Amino acid sequence: MSLLIRAMPRTALLRASILKSQPCLSALAKRESSTGNHTPLWTAERAVSAALIGVTPLALAMPNPATNFLLSLALTAHIHWGMEAIAVDYVRARVVGSVLPKLAMGAVYGLSFATLGGLMYFNFTDVGLANAILMFWKL
Amino acid sequence: MNAILRGGVYGRCLTRSLLSSQCVPLRASSSIPSEAFFEKQKALKRPLSPHLSIYKPQLTTVLSISHRISGIGLTAVVYGMAIGALASKGQFPECIAAIQAAHVSQAIIIPTKFLTSSAFFFHFYNGIRHLCWDMGLGFTIKELYLTGKIVVVLSAVSAAYATFML
Ligand code: HEM
Ligand code: HEM
Numbered sequence: 001m002s003l004l005i006r007a008m009p010r011t012a013l014l015r016a017s018i019l020k021s022q023p024c025l026s027a028l029a030k031r032e033s034s035t036g037n038h039t040p041l042w043t044a045e046r047a048v049s050a051a052l053i054g055v056t057p058l059a060l061a062m063p064n065p066a067t068n069f070l071l072s073l074a075l076t077a078h079i080h081w082g083m084e085a086i087a088v089d090y091v092r093a094r095v096v097g098s099v100l101p102k103l104a105m106g107a108v109y110g111l112s113f114a115t116l117g118g119l120m121y122f123n124f125t126d127v128g129l130a131n132a133i134l135m136f137w138k139l
Numbered sequence: 140m141n142a143i144l145r146g147g148v149y150g151r152c153l154t155r156s157l158l159s160s161q162c163v164p165l166r167a168s169s170s171i172p173s174e175a176f177f178e179k180q181k182a183l184k185r186p187l188s189p190h191l192s193i194y195k196p197q198l199t200t201v202l203s204i205s206h207r208i209s210g211i212g213l214t215a216v217v218y219g220m221a222i223g224a225l226a227s228k229g230q231f232p233e234c235i236a237a238i239q240a241a242h243v244s245q246a247i248i249i250p251t252k253f254l255t256s257s258a259f260f261f262h263f264y265n266g267i268r269h270l271c272w273d274m275g276l277g278f279t280i281k282e283l284y285l286t287g288k289i290v291v292v293l294s295a296v297s298a299a300y301a302t303f304m305l
Binding site for chain 1: 177207210211214217218220221222223224225230231232235238239243248252263266267269270273301305
């Protein structure tokens with residue numbers, strides 16, 4: 001058992017809720033850090049994913065400044081955590097050395113800020129995210 | 140009999156070992172494999188596990204990696220839109236007008252729509268499937284395959300509808 005746990009990638013595994021409460025497993029928990037309580041972050045990630053189930057169709061059905069704002073915010077947060085997980089899983093210091101993981105993480109943060117800024121700028125100065133999708137779909 | 144017995148014994152062992160004695164709460168420092176452990180693994184030059192080119196693709200694994208791939212694909216679209224909005228001077232309607240003026244063939248537009256809507260609907264429905272797992276639901280092999288098939292069918296129907304009917 002302990003060998004099995006050790007051989008697992010350190011990032012994730014623990015997301016499965018059956019294992020969530022096991023203290024021996026949560027020590028290996030998410031992201032690169034091995035300290036701190038990661039449950040609130042995990043819950044926030046799922047809450048944003050769940051919110052997208054409602055916010056995405058809502059924004060497309062009623063595109064307005066409020067729904068565009070909500071969609072852009074939720075989408076950027078969701079994308080940020082998703083791409084962060086992917087960077088942590090595949091750009092590992094063990095495999096690629098200590099520099100690339102930092103660059104990858106920096107890229108994820110940079111792209112997330114640019115995305116949030118870009119989408120908000122687009123919402124305030126142009127037709128807005130949901131409208132843009134609808135306009136594209138009419139082509 | 141034999142099978143039942145085995146199933147029962149293994150099942151109970153697994154539950155017990157997960158829940159109690161063998162799962163000693165470890166401190167963070169002792170739970171992280173040592174440098175020597177990784178050196179040894181590296182020296183063994185093991186292939187990637189599971190060995191992707193010989194491991195049989197199954198609905199479960201194919202949908203798992205597809206969730207990631209669709210997430211990355213959709214993300215690329217959003218990154219592109221957001222950075223495009225920052226980088227370009229024009230307004231979006233002008234951009235749409237330019238595409239219209241270019242008379243892009245339906246042979247390009249239809250596959251593009253089908254591809255993006257497939258990625259979106261698959262990720263959407265499979266995302267709901269993920270969230271069900273996160274609540275502890277749907278982990279039996281039977282449920283895994285059933286919900287997987289439902290997601291595939293729903294995605295195909297939704298993408299076809301979005302491509303041809305909207
Ligand atoms: C070709 C086969 C496989 C594919 C395509 C595959 C794909 C994936 C993907 C995409 C993830 C991302 C995590 C997520 O969606 O939450 C993942 C996570 C994981 N996989 Fe696999 N996998 C395969 C086989 C296996 C096998 C055979 C095992 C174990 C014996 C395994 C153990 C894990 C574990 C422990 C995680 C982390 C779980 C989590 O993040 O919640 N995988 N896999
Ligand atoms: C609209 C409803 C959506 C729902 C319900 C949803 C749900 C989810 C869930 C639950 C996960 C976590 C999977 C895991 O546990 O590992 C996830 C991952 C992800 N999502 Fe979404 N998602 C949605 C839309 C989107 C969109 C529109 C994008 C991109 C523009 C996106 C990009 C991603 C990425 C990049 C990941 C990381 C993939 C991974 O870790 O394997 N999602 N999504």
